[in-house]
Amino acid sequence: MRRTPRLPLEALGGNLLEVPSPPAALDWSSVFGNDRPVELEVGFGKGLFLVTSATARPQTNFVGVEIVRKYQLYTATRLVKRQLSNVRVACADAGPFLRDCVPAASLQTVHVYFPDPWWKKRHHKRRVFTAEFALQCLRILRPGGELSAATDVPEYAVVMADIMASLPAFRPVPPPEPGTPAHDLDYLTNFERKFRKQGKAIHRLRYVKGD
DSSP states (O other), rough: OOOOOOGGGGGTTTTOOOOOOOOOOOOOOHHHOOOOOOOEEEEOOOOOHHHHHHHHHHEEEEEEEEEHHEEEEEEEHHHHHTTTTTEEEEEOOOOHHHHHHHTTOOOEEEEESSSOOOOOOGGGGOOEEEHHHHHHHHEEEEEEEEEEEEESOOOHHHHHHHHHHHHHTTEEOOOOOOOOOOTTTSSHHHHHHHHHHHTTTOOEEEEEEEE
16 A cells, blocks of 8 residues: 655644543534534544545535544644535544534434454453443434444454444444545545455445434
8 A cells, every 4th residue: 555644734624623621512513613413433543435425526515533543643644635515524433523522413324334343351341342432422413324344354344233223213324335436545544444355244234214
């Protein structure tokens, strides 16, 4: 993958989202300067989903939350170089961020792709996709909003499906079938590109919040 040199911090300000301290709910219309629909990605890594989605859908606002600071700055650099003003990226733990900073019924879609499965039982509490996470998604999504997830780990896919089955307010719907990639950037995320090139199966889940 081609290296993206990071721009100076002052050049990234337009795409960086500062987490309120003390924690407080964000006003998306103030954050973006408009009232367009907002979608959020949890754990955006190197930002491939945010870059491609924001480019393809300029009338939608995107928020990314990532716990690793270097990925926030790396992704912000990619956004600035492409002049994508409809994305903001925050460096934060997703759990507290969703709970404290995302207003109820304010998002159109929540995306969570290839979260770390934290294999050992004692580390399961560190997983992103938990019952509490699903409840927060239920709170922050608008009626008719979607939760979209993907993993390459079959066991984690089962865990996700079981959690969602416990919330009847969410209705499962068929996820879109990925087509044959046309080029090296035609993947959902960098992880999807890696796993599919290795021939691994991708497990996709999609749910709609009831009205």
